[in-house]
Amino acid sequence: MTSPHDIIIKPIITEDSMGRMDEGVYTFKVAKNATKSEVKKAVEVVFGEGVKVAKVNTMNVRGKMKRVGANVGKTPDWKKAIVTLAKDSKAIEFFEGL
Template structure:
């Protein structure tokens, strides 16, 4: 897989934005991607150095509308920490 197949989208929340000060960036990634795949994809896509990757598999939530109910899709979240000497990701800097 190429980098854009692994990294689906950035996660933009209050909690994820507070991590930018510590060089922690949050992404939705492919469910089959490993930590090594995620680190290589972020390094290739944003030209930065990755120190570590933490992943979380997020379960889908139960949603109801009237009598019918179903689940939202489950997905995988990755928190990528960059090294101290690495530059920051410009995409997130524009959000601040």
């Protein structure tokens, strides 16, 4: 079994994701092989007592084609998880100062 810190790689901080935090919706980059139930457990463990996840949506994001001169390459594919907290849940403190 993988640890919760291995499942959640990093938060995604964009204008859209910051605007949805007031609604209790947070966005994370997660491990490619992580399931929705694993992401739910990882968020509840990593961010502590009082954080309850109501819903998790995941999507696989394709890497972009990049070109440098005559060389063509591709950035890696990755997985994004959009986590919705329950109404009685406390906010994730990691995002409080942003």
